[in-house]
Amino acid sequence: MPPITIEAIEQKQTELGALIQKFKDQSQVKVIKIEGRIIELLPVERYAGAKLDDHGNHLHDVIVLAARSDDSHNFDGAQQWAKSVGGDAPSPEECALIKANCPDVLTRWIWTNKTHAENASSAWDFGSGGDTYVSSKSAAGGALAVRRA
Numbered sequence: 754m755p756p757i758t759i760e761a762i763e764q765k766q767t768e769l770g771a772l773i774q775k776f777k778d779q780s781q782v783k784v785i786k787i788e789g790r791i792i793e794l795l796p797v798e799r800y801a802g803a804k805l806d807d808h809g810n811h812l813h814d815v816i817v818l819a820a821r822s823d824d825s826h827n828f829d830g831a832q833q834w835a836k837s838v839g840g841d842a843p844s845p846e847e848c849a850l851i852k853a854n855c856p857d858v859l860t861r862w863i864w865t866n867k868t869h870a871e872n873a874s875s876a877w878d879f880g881s882g883g884d885t886y887v888s889s890k891s892a893a894g895g896a897l898a899v900r901r902a
Contacts, residue, residue, distance in 0.1 A: 787814075792902050795819065799858065801899070802850035813901040815847045817855055820898055828876045828890035831864035840898030842866040847899060848879035862886070863895040 783794040787803070790811075794800060797819035804812045820838035822831075835842045843851060845865045852859055859881045868890075869875040875887050878894055888894065 790814070792816070799855045801847065801854050804846060804850065815843065815850050816900050816902060817851060817858055818898040818900060821858075822896045824896075825893035826864065826896045827893060828864050831894065831896035832866065834896045835898040838898045840900045843879075843897060843899045845877050845879060845885050848885070849883070851897070851899075852879070852883045858897065861895045863897045
C-alpha cells in the first residue's frame with residue numbers, strides 16, 4: 754500500500770465537502786414566490802409552471818412529484834400509481850408545462866388524466882417529444898405524478 758500523503762487527504766476532504774453540500778442542497782425545502790403566491794417544493798420536486806384559464810387568470814401551480822415509476826401502466830394503473838404516491842396524473846395542458854420547464858422528467862410517453870371525449874375506451878397521452886396522442890386505455894405507457902398548489 755502506498756504511503757498516505759497530505760495531498761491525498763486534502764483531496765478526499767474536498768470531495769467529502771462537495772458531497773455534504775450536495776446532500777444539504779437536495780434536503781432543503783425550496784421556496785418560490787410569484788406575485789404574492791408562495792410555492793414550497795419538497796426535496797427533489799420540480800416546479801413546472803402556472804396553469805391559467807382562457808383569460809390568463811391563475812388557476813393553480815403544477816409541481817412534479819419526486820416519485821418516478823419505471824413500470825408500464827395502462828390508463829387506470831397510471832391514475833392509481835399517481836394517487837398512491839400522493840398526487841394525480843397531469844392533464845394534457847400540465848404536460849405541456851412539464852415539457853417546457855422540466856423536460857428531463859419526460860423520458861417516455863405518459864398517460865394524462867383525461868379520457869377521450871368521443872371514445873371512453875381511449876385517453877390522451879403525452880409523448881416525450883411534446884405531442885399529445887389518443888391511445889387505447891389498455892396500452893402500456895408511463896406514469897407521472899403532480900400536485901397542484
